[in-house]
Amino acid sequence: MARFAVRRIGQMLVVMFAVSVLTFLIFNVIPGGDPALRMAGKQPDPGQLKIIREEWGFDEPVYVQYEETMKKVFTADLVSYSTQQDVIQEIWRRAPRTFALALGAAILWMVFSIALGVFTAIRAGQFSDRFLTVLALIGISMPVFWIGALMNYYIGFKWGILPNGGYVPITEDPWEWFKHLLMPWAALSILFIGVYSRILRSNVLDTMNDDFVRTARAKGLPERQVFLKHVLRNSLIPIVTLWGLDFGAVLGGGAILTETVFDLQGVGQYAAESVDQLDVPPVLAITMFGAFFIVLLNTVVDILYAALDPRIRLN
Amino acid sequence: MAPLLKVDDLHVSFATDDGLVRAVDGMTLSLEPGEIVAVVGESGSGKSVTALTVMGLTRGPNVSFGGSIEYKDEDLLNAPDERLRRVRGAEIAMIFQDPMTSLNPVMRVGDQIAEQVLAHEDVPKDEATERAVQMLDRVGIPRARDRASNYPHEFSGGMRQRVMIAMALSCDPSILIADEPSTALDVTIQAQILERLRELRHTANAGIILVTHDLGVVADIADRVLVMYAGRIVEQGTLDEVFYNPQHPYTWGLLGSITRLDIPPPPRLPSISGAPPSLAARPEGCHFRPRCPHEFDKCTEDPPLEPRAGDSRTHCDRCWLSPEDKQARRYVSEDQIGLEAKGAIA
Numbered sequence: 001m002a003r004f005a006v007r008r009i010g011q012m013l014v015v016m017f018a019v020s021v022l023t024f025l026i027f028n029v030i031p032g033g034d035p036a037l038r039m040a041g042k043q044p045d046p047g048q049l050k051i052i053r054e055e056w057g058f059d060e061p062v063y064v065q066y067e068e069t070m071k072k073v074f075t076a077d078l079v080s081y082s083t084q085q086d087v088i089q090e091i092w093r094r095a096p097r098t099f100a101l102a103l104g105a106a107i108l109w110m111v112f113s114i115a116l117g118v119f120t121a122i123r124a125g126q127f128s129d130r131f132l133t134v135l136a137l138i139g140i141s142m143p144v145f146w147i148g149a150l151m152n153y154y155i156g157f158k159w160g161i162l163p164n165g166g167y168v169p170i171t172e173d174p175w176e177w178f179k180h181l182l183m184p185w186a187a188l189s190i191l192f193i194g195v196y197s198r199i200l201r202s203n204v205l206d207t208m209n210d211d212f213v214r215t216a217r218a219k220g221l222p223e224r225q226v227f228l229k230h231v232l233r234n235s236l237i238p239i240v241t242l243w244g245l246d247f248g249a250v251l252g253g254g255a256i257l258t259e260t261v262f263d264l265q266g267v268g269q270y271a272a273e274s275v276d277q278l279d280v281p282p283v284l285a286i287t288m289f290g291a292f293f294i295v296l297l298n299t300v301v302d303i304l305y306a307a308l309d310p311r312i313r314l315n
Numbered sequence: 316m317a318p319l320l321k322v323d324d325l326h327v328s329f330a331t332d333d334g335l336v337r338a339v340d341g342m343t344l345s346l347e348p349g350e351i352v353a354v355v356g357e358s359g360s361g362k363s364v365t366a367l368t369v370m371g372l373t374r375g376p377n378v379s380f381g382g383s384i385e386y387k388d389e390d391l392l393n394a395p396d397e398r399l400r401r402v403r404g405a406e407i408a409m410i411f412q413d414p415m416t417s418l419n420p421v422m423r424v425g426d427q428i429a430e431q432v433l434a435h436e437d438v439p440k441d442e443a444t445e446r447a448v449q450m451l452d453r454v455g456i457p458r459a460r461d462r463a464s465n466y467p468h469e470f471s472g473g474m475r476q477r478v479m480i481a482m483a484l485s486c487d488p489s490i491l492i493a494d495e496p497s498t499a500l501d502v503t504i505q506a507q508i509l510e511r512l513r514e515l516r517h518t519a520n521a522g523i524i525l526v527t528h529d530l531g532v533v534a535d536i537a538d539r540v541l542v543m544y545a546g547r548i549v550e551q552g553t554l555d556e557v558f559y560n561p562q563h564p565y566t567w568g569l570l571g572s573i574t575r576l577d578i579p580p581p582p583r584l585p586s587i588s589g590a591p592p593s594l595a596a597r598p599e600g601c602h603f604r605p606r607c608p609h610e611f612d613k614c615t616e617d618p619p620l621e622p623r624a625g626d627s628r629t630h631c632d633r634c635w636l637s638p639e640d641k642q643a644r645r646y647v648s649e650d651q652i653g654l655e656a657k658g659a660i661a
Contacts, residue, residue: 211411
């Protein structure tokens with residue numbers, strides 16, 4: 001276990017280092033990437049540019065710039081090139097919003113995926129299965145920016161059932177917090193529910209034909225127990241893996257579209273805004289933030305996987 | 316004494332896209348306590364379906380049944396699902412062919428056994444767990460207490476089959492159905508497993524139905540033998556009757572395809588030419604006719620299962636040939652029973 005932990009932490013450091021270098025380099029080579037040009041305003045004169053470059057260290061070689069920037073990341077001195085905001089502070093402010101979105105949506109999509117997957121598997125081939133299958137496919141095919149916009153317009157604006165966009169901290173008003181997040185949760189979950197329930201359905205159908213399920217029946221177990229302890233338990237393993245990875249991605253700010261459509265001002269939306277401004281410091285910090293969660297959840301998935309399937313060993 | 320199990324004229328048909336598949340087409344079988352009845356036949360002959368049907372495990376929307384299955388004078392074929400569930404595992408237990416896949420990979424073996432005990436008996440959980448340990452010990456698993464908390468992948472194939480047997484015996488069933496219990500195991504382990512079955516017959520006085528295609532196994536432990544072909548019994552009798560005085564050409568073929576160590580090996584191992592008929596469209600009359608070199612006019616008529624050999628009332632077969640003809644034709648060489656390839660004689 002200790003070896004596993006050490007290896008995973010090492011892995012995490014390597015991934016975060018690689019991701020930061022890549023991000024830094026990409027923003028250095030893309031056209032219009034020169035931050036001094038954008039800082040200097042519309043018609044910069046060369047003297048001004050020179051001063052900015054010297055002041056911010058843009059005249060140094062790339063690796064020195066990288067080193068300086070990374071130092072700032074770890075001392076929390078990182079400042080946005082375009083807004084001069086403290087980046088770490090900003091991520092800190094936005095992270096709870098992203099976490100709230102990720103956690104709620106992950107629970108929602110898992111619960112509904114299991115319910116829908118199990119139901120359609122049991123009803124395989126019948127009308128209700130086909131109907132829900134079509135529904136799931138529609139869910140998979142609907143882009144978040146579209147379904148989100150529709151929800152915002154109808155539920156939020158036209159019918160006024162839920163607030164259309166924005167965020168209220170849970171500490172301020174839990175009920176408002178919940179109401180503001182309901183639509184984002186739903187919009188984000190729809191795609192996942194479609195995908196997960198399809199996978200679970202086919203897993204369940206496969207497992208039902210497994211020999212050990214026949215054994216469970218031959219033992220005279222009640223059908224309910226056969227299903228829950230033998231069929232479902234084995235069918236859920238791949239879903240749990242997938243869930244961990246997707247949860248990690250959303251947690252790390254991956255739900256850019258959902259956050260933006262509903263103006264949650266989470267980390268993902270911050271990423272979108274910063275990329276738009278070609279603002280390297282926040283992009284760099286958010287990328288590392290995301291990488292951290294993805295590697296973290298990968299590790300959690302591995303641990304879960306070993307717990308769920310005794311054939312898997314951590315080392 | 317009334318038989319433990321009486322299967323009478325059992326029919327099992329599956330409705331498929333290719334038409335009605337008559338997997339079992341008039342199967343009759345009886346089993347006494349302490350008796351081992353072997354059901355032999357090649358894949359698709361209906362032997363496993365018969366076994367599963369006795370357990371009620373073939374029930375489904377596309378399956379239709381005929382005939383009767385009586386266990387201790389109780390009709391099982393039409394029993395409600397819940398009643399059948401209570402019989403399964405407690406009264407009639409089954410072990411399956413492939414021990415590698417027949418155990419739940421993510422559950423400790425002790426729990427898998429205890430689960431069965433709990434499903435049938437009103438005992439506390441730790442008592443069921445204790446029983447699991449005892450059962451594992453009884454089937455010869457060393458350090459049973461520790462091993463009970465292992466997962467199936469931590470056992471070898473033979474050990475897993477022992478776990479299956481321990482599980483099957485955990486509720487003290489009066490009938491054990493063993494569906495190719497030793498097929499997936501290597502020969503030394505096979506012998507050990509068969510030894511367990513033999514023991515069980517003596518200690519628990521259980522009736523055992525042994526489904527197999529391995530005549531070596533049959534010769535080893537069976538009291539009576541039923542030979543199935545295309546969903547029907549083509550020959551039945553005691554072990555000696557079927558092995559030493561086989562009446563049906565299909566039985567000859569089966570016996571002929573055993574490798575023997577006591578005679579010089581033939582250049583090619585004999586096999587029965589052709590393939591079994593599709594169960595959805597079988598030939599008129601004798602089903603074995605298309606593969607049989609001894610076919611004659613009469614064979615287009617359906618031969619009933621009757622005592623034809625004249626050696627006993629229980630030795631029955633479905634072949635129109637006269638006993639004398641059978642006597643003469645079943646030897647392919649001196650001392651070797653077998654079946655020529657179709658066309659080789661004519």
